[in-house]
Amino acid sequence: MDHALDTTMILNGAPVSRRIPARQHLIDFLRDEMGLTGSHLGCEHGVCGTCTVRVDGQIVRGCLTLAVQANGKRVDTIEGMSDSGELAVLQQAFHARNALQCGFCTPGMLMAAQDLIGQKRKLSREEIRAHLSGNYCRCTGYQSIVDAIEEVLQTDVPHGQG
Amino acid sequence: MGKAELPLHAPGTKTGRGYIGQSTPRANAKRLLQGRGTFVDDLRLPRIAHAVFFRSPHAHARIGKLDFSTALKAPGVIGVFDGHAVAEYCKPWVGVLGHLKGIKSPPQHAVAIGRACWQGEAVAAVVAETRAQAEDAADLIEAEWHELPVVTDMQAALEGKVVIHPELGDNICFQRQFVTEGFDEAFANADVVVEETYDFGRHTGVCTEGRAILADYNAAEHTLTVHHATQAPHMMQDIFSRHLDIPESNVRVICRDIGGSFGIKVHVYPDEMATAALSVMLRRPVKFVADRLESFLTDIHAREHRVTVRLACTRDGDIIAFDLDDLTAIGPYSVYPRTSGIEGNQVVNLTGGPYRHKQYRANMRAVFTNKNVTCQYRAVGHPIAVALTEGVVDIAARKLGMDPAEFRRRNLIADDAYPYTFPSGIKFEKLSHHQCLDKLLALMDYERLRAEQAALREKGIHRGLGLAAMIEVTNPSPAFYGVGGARISAQDGATLRLDPAGMVNVLCSVTEQGQGTEGIFAQIAASVVGVSVERVRVTTGDTGVTPYGGGTWASRGAGTGGEAVLQAGKILRSNILDVAAAMLNEDKAKLDIVNNEVVDKLTGAAKATLAEIGRVAYFRPDTLPMRFQSELTVTRHYTPREYGFTFTNGIQASWVEVDVETGFVKLLKHWCVEDCGTIINPMLVDEQIRGGVVQGIGAALFEECLYGEDGQLQNGNLADYLVPMAGEMPDIVVGHVETPTLGSELGAKGAGEAGTAGASGAVMNAINDALAPLGAQVTAMPFTPQRILEALGKA
Numbered sequence: 021m022d023h024a025l026d027t028t029m030i031l032n033g034a035p036v037s038r039r040i041p042a043r044q045h046l047i048d049f050l051r052d053e054m055g056l057t058g059s060h061l062g063c064e065h066g067v068c069g070t071c072t073v074r075v076d077g078q079i080v081r082g083c084l085t086l087a088v089q090a091n092g093k094r095v096d097t098i099e100g101m102s103d104s105g106e107l108a109v110l111q112q113a114f115h116a117r118n119a120l121q122c123g124f125c126t127p128g129m130l131m132a133a134q135d136l137i138g139q140k141r142k143l144s145r146e147e148i149r150a151h152l153s154g155n156y157c158r159c160t161g162y163q164s165i166v167d168a169i170e171e172v173l174q175t176d177v178p179h180g181q182g
Numbered sequence: 183m184g185k186a187e188l189p190l191h192a193p194g195t196k197t198g199r200g201y202i203g204q205s206t207p208r209a210n211a212k213r214l215l216q217g218r219g220t221f222v223d224d225l226r227l228p229r230i231a232h233a234v235f236f237r238s239p240h241a242h243a244r245i246g247k248l249d250f251s252t253a254l255k256a257p258g259v260i261g262v263f264d265g266h267a268v269a270e271y272c273k274p275w276v277g278v279l280g281h282l283k284g285i286k287s288p289p290q291h292a293v294a295i296g297r298a299c300w301q302g303e304a305v306a307a308v309v310a311e312t313r314a315q316a317e318d319a320a321d322l323i324e325a326e327w328h329e330l331p332v333v334t335d336m337q338a339a340l341e342g343k344v345v346i347h348p349e350l351g352d353n354i355c356f357q358r359q360f361v362t363e364g365f366d367e368a369f370a371n372a373d374v375v376v377e378e379t380y381d382f383g384r385h386t387g388v389c390t391e392g393r394a395i396l397a398d399y400n401a402a403e404h405t406l407t408v409h410h411a412t413q414a415p416h417m418m419q420d421i422f423s424r425h426l427d428i429p430e431s432n433v434r435v436i437c438r439d440i441g442g443s444f445g446i447k448v449h450v451y452p453d454e455m456a457t458a459a460l461s462v463m464l465r466r467p468v469k470f471v472a473d474r475l476e477s478f479l480t481d482i483h484a485r486e487h488r489v490t491v492r493l494a495c496t497r498d499g500d501i502i503a504f505d506l507d508d509l510t511a512i513g514p515y516s517v518y519p520r521t522s523g524i525e526g527n528q529v530v531n532l533t534g535g536p537y538r539h540k541q542y543r544a545n546m547r548a549v550f551t552n553k554n555v556t557c558q559y560r561a562v563g564h565p566i567a568v569a570l571t572e573g574v575v576d577i578a579a580r581k582l583g584m585d586p587a588e589f590r591r592r593n594l595i596a597d598d599a600y601p602y603t604f605p606s607g608i609k610f611e612k613l614s615h616h617q618c619l620d621k622l623l624a625l626m627d628y629e630r631l632r633a634e635q636a637a638l639r640e641k642g643i644h645r646g647l648g649l650a651a652m653i654e655v656t657n658p659s660p661a662f663y664g665v666g667g668a669r670i671s672a673q674d675g676a677t678l679r680l681d682p683a684g685m686v687n688v689l690c691s692v693t694e695q696g697q698g699t700e701g702i703f704a705q706i707a708a709s710v711v712g713v714s715v716e717r718v719r720v721t722t723g724d725t726g727v728t729p730y731g732g733g734t735w736a737s738r739g740a741g742t743g744g745e746a747v748l749q750a751g752k753i754l755r756s757n758i759l760d761v762a763a764a765m766l767n768e769d770k771a772k773l774d775i776v777n778n779e780v781v782d783k784l785t786g787a788a789k790a791t792l793a794e795i796g797r798v799a800y801f802r803p804d805t806l807p808m809r810f811q812s813e814l815t816v817t818r819h820y821t822p823r824e825y826g827f828t829f830t831n832g833i834q835a836s837w838v839e840v841d842v843e844t845g846f847v848k849l850l851k852h853w854c855v856e857d858c859g860t861i862i863n864p865m866l867v868d869e870q871i872r873g874g875v876v877q878g879i880g881a882a883l884f885e886e887c888l889y890g891e892d893g894q895l896q897n898g899n900l901a902d903y904l905v906p907m908a909g910e911m912p913d914i915v916v917g918h919v920e921t922p923t924l925g926s927e928l929g930a931k932g933a934g935e936a937g938t939a940g941a942s943g944a945v946m947n948a949i950n951d952a953l954a955p956l957g958a959q960v961t962a963m964p965f966t967p968q969r970i971l972e973a974l975g976k977a
């Protein structure tokens with residue numbers, strides 16, 4: 021039960037070393053130990069996507085990933101990706117179209133959206149919708165989110181380092 | 183636009199309405215986009231403790247011995263408490279209201295004492311240093327249960343062989359009967375009578391953020407500060423005060439960011455009351471956040487109804503009467519303080535709402551069952567009233583061989599018939615059904631879709647088009663709750679202050695859960711005072727800071743809070759001009775405020791910036807005339823009173839394709855035209871409508887809290903309870919008609935619930951339109967593939 025492991029990760033660009041209980045989920049580590057409360061907990065069973073963060077460039081469910089699994093990996097959260105400017109274009113498009121209401125799903129939604137933008141492909145609305153199908157939003161009805169992503173995909177600007 | 187007097191030109195805008203009518207993005211969205219919002223669970227306080235609840239695994243059982251001995255020894259545990267221990271700090275409540283005649287419900291405790299009445303009811307609380315420790319300890323509680331007979335079926339509840347609360351005599355919480363004079367003759371003389379029975383599945387709000395509370399009792403001051411995900415902070419302040427016995431002014435309720443509410447977060451929840459009591463008991467901050475599984479078991483559910491509706495009309499197609507029989511199950515308690523009688527009551531009020539018949543009969547019963555409680559969820563009663571009305575209207579049209587759009591045009595209340603009193607007694611100030619219908623049909627290109635439908639039918643593709651006209655309750659007056667004895671304010675207030683640097687600070691009692699209320703208040707304040715919208719800061723959701731008011735529910739934020747902001751803004755502008763006139767030694771009537779500056783009204787010449795006015799008023803009043811006192815903080819209130827509610831109206835359409843082999847429904851497109859009076863921010867209104875429509879679609883196609891006969895919730899998790907996801911949702915086209923209410927200068931009516939009110943009915947009618955040529959129809963929501971195949975005789 022009390023088993024803990026020394027863990028080192030590059031969190032939002034800076035190295036972090038902690039002794040982490042083996043049973044602790046990545047999302048709880050980020051929120052409770054590191055104070056990175058921008059990633060949320062909407063279901064704790066892998067369905068809603070509000071806990072989405074990026075590990076070594078791949079988006080993962082923070083509630084299904086153990087913190088110790090991030091050992092030796094690069095972890096990026098909404099806070100770091102906002103500060104680096106990586107999400108700026110998407111954030112601007114979301115803001116302009118009101119692609120968020122309560123904002124609880126938004127950090128996870130932006131993670132999923134940025135993942136798509138990083139793929140630099142031309143996509144139909146159906147494909148955008150399909151890509152977002154692991155992210156639950158109760159407020160918006162999704163259309164404005166699809167609009168915002170579509171707009172960013174159509175404007176040919178560099179989208180950060182992906 | 184109403185009659186509001188606005189500055190000559192608001193900055194950055196070309197119309198005389200300032201920012202009113204502009205799609206200005208909300209300032210408060212920026213922090214949320216960077217993950218820098220503050221939801222309750224994000225807060226950290228010294229000595230914080232975490233509460234977790236041990237809940238009944240049975241739907242109905244006597245609680246025998248509760249053994250906490252092992253749990254108490256678990257690491258990090260601060261205490262474990264049963265219902266008696268919590269009751270010493272928190273008085274029970276009874277969810278009844280005086281104006282719902284005969285409504286009854288037993289006292290309810292924060293933590294159950296002696297008996298659990300639904301699966302998930304809290305029977306003990308564990309407090310520990312971390313949530314994980316509290317959860318581990320809760321698993322170590324040993325409870326002895328004596329199971330009692332369970333009532334889950336509404337009809338059985340009504341028959342009452344088993345009475346859940348024997349002291350109440352029967353299982354009927356509330357009933358209402360209603361009949362107009364001449365009803366029987368109308369039915370006797372009707373050429374055509376159609377009848378159908380509809381079932382509505384129980385579903386729930388599924389806010390992305392679970393219910394959350396962090397109560398912080400300060401024993402030295404006997405004060406309680408509650409960080410709470412609630413829509414109604416002043417209502418909760420009153421309730422914490424009365425039930426925990428702390429003076430009202432010693433209770434402060436603060437709402438920072440809230441992850442969706444939709445009516446779910448406007449009720450009193452036992453586990454939240456217990457958390458506040460635990461904070462008092464333990465003299466330290468205690469937090470409780472409902473996890474997803476608890477949310478399904480304990481967030482209010484809604485809409486479990488079985489309704490038979492009859493419609494009488496002439497052979498020419500004039501509707502003459504509606505007859506409603508509604509049975510609804512509300513769980514074991516009527517929810518406090520709004521009661522669980524309102525939803526059924528609304529179904530009675532609103533059935534047949536858009537039409538001009540004169541005769542109406544209604545019979546509604548709300549019964550107790552051993553399932554989770556039900557109460558007001560977005561659009562309260564409307565989705566049921568709209569779906570059953572519009573369903574039977576389509577059946578009548580089909581029987582008469584009339585086009586459903588034409589049949590509606592013939593029967594909708596005429597746009598010049600207002601003010602109008604509807605047979606159920608509700609009053610309409612001014613609605614625009616015909617304008618909305620015309621606009622909808624044009625927007626969707628109705629004729630073309632009908633042609634397309636016919637052509638595809640030849641190829642074996644089954645598409646359907648469904649319409650649903652609706653009315654919606656908004657801007658409630660004190661007639662909604664206050665007259666029934668509930669300490670719930672229908673009034674709201676706003677304080678506007680010009681700060682020394684020339685910025686406008688707004689405090690309003692209406693709260694924000696993502697709708698954009700703070701954004702529209704900034705737009706109104708900027709427009710009325712004459713500043714640019716970036717120079718307005720809005721604060722809501724803090725009983726220690728804002729004026730007193732009702733908060734956010736029943737689509738009242740824009741219409742009620744917005745009017746308070748407007749009225750305060752008018753006075754603030756006048757007071758600023760008083761300072762300017764005194765400072766400049768000029769005639770006030772010749773001055774105006776435009777673009778953050780006092781200007782000459784005629785020439786537009788700049789006279790002084792607002793920062794200059796602020797500097798003089800606050801720091802150099804010695805330079806102003808001796809008897810002059812500036813008043814740059816203004817508070818005004820507003821209560822809608824002329825009408826019980828400011829009704830809005832609209833109509834929706836759904837275009838679907840039904841796969842008759844699999845029973846799957848593909849949503850192709852959805853339209854909504856509605857009339858919320860003055861539109862303050864078109865983008866935000868459209869987004870309210872879209873989000874609402876999708877919740878209505880969820881009810882129509884996916885969402886249902888499925889209970890077994892034993893009262894066990896069978897799909898209480900996000901994997902088994904289906905919610906609408908991006909992939910299945912259609913694009914939604916929104917159009918508007920603007921009929922401002924004359925009850926306020928702003929003229930705004932509510933827009934928050936229209937989408938949900940009409941969407942499920944429109945989808946139902948679309949599916950049935952697709953199925954009709956096959957001789958099939960569905961009447962039980964949600965319309966799962968299974969149910970559609972059953973209707974087609976294929977399952």
Ligand code: FES
Binds near residue numbers: 066068069082083084
């Ligand atoms: S919290 Fe991880 S998917 Fe919902």
Ligand code: FES
Binds near residue numbers: 123158390442
């Ligand atoms: S904006 Fe509220 S859940 Fe998506």
